[in-house]
Amino acid sequence: MKRILLVRHGESEWNALRRLQGQADIGLSERGERQAHALRSMVATYRPDLVLASDLKRAVHTAELLGFPNxxxxxxxxxxxxxxxxxxxxxxxxxxxxxxxxxxxAGTFVPENGESWGDFRTRIATATEKALSAPAKTVLIVCHGGVIRAVLDEALGLAPARIIPVGPASLTILAFPKGRARLEVFNATTFAPILDAPD
Structure with missing residues (x-):
């Protein structure tokens, strides 16, 4: 059975200040590095055979700290x-x-020069389809909170207004028995889950 493991990057320097990042290329805070490293053993138990990461450095660094520098x-x-x-x-x-x-x-307003929820969700759906069509059985995707919400919206019909922002260095798992998505884990951490995480 195919599984997709979704990990939000550890706390970034702007997360710590509760600033919106979007696609700004902000690095991890020291706390974020500790969070990502602490999640490593949990992720390792699933033995992902394909690892993808957003190319923004907070996600790449998190992947490295999880044990996947490549x-x-x-x-x-x-x-x-x-x-x-x-x-x-x-x-x-x-x-x-x-x-x-x-x-x-809620996905219904677009800041000036921003990306609409519909366009964003379509972009993330394209990336997810690549992961689903790969021969790997377990795919780890190291990404961002919005990306995880977009995957859950696309796969399960969970609109962003119905999902809390996932916490930093958290694990969400989707399984695909017979090709249909099923939520197995949401917002799991090695510390007390952060329920009011900044976007």
């Missing part, structure tokens, strides 16, 4: 582009434009 870098797995909101603190958006921020989280 993960295939896939630009299609980049985070959703948030346009002019890149680098803005979430608290500022929630204070100044709370409805727009809530609608963006």
């Amino acid at each position: 993960a295939i870098r896939e630009p299609l797995l980049r985070e959703q582009d948030v346009g002019v909101w890149t680098g803005i603190e979430i608290a500022h958006l929630m204070d100044e434009t709370p409805e727009a921020y809530a609608d963006w989280r």
Whole structure:
């Protein structure tokens, strides 16, 4: 049976400040490095035979800390582009434009020069289809919180408004018995799950 393991990168320097990153190429914080390293043994138990990673350095570094320095870098797995909101603190958006921020989280608002949820989901679906069509039985994808929500929306019909942001260095698993997606694990960590993780 095919399985896809989805790992969100460890805490980044901007996650720690609760700034939206989008496709800004921000590195891991020291805490993020510890989180990713702590997840290594959990991921290893599944013995992935194909490893893909977003080409942004926070995902690549997480893959390295998980024990996969040769993960295939896939630009299609980049985070959703948030346009002019890149680098803005979430608290500022929630204070100044709370409805727009809530609608963006629900996938119904696009910041100026940003990527719509529909376009983002289509991009992630293309990357996921590559993983599903590969001969590997267990595929590890090291990526971003938005990417994981997009996969769950595409595979299970879970709209982004119905899913909390997955925490840093968390593991989500989808299985595909007879080709149909089934959620096996969501937001699992080696520490207490973070239920209010920044996007």
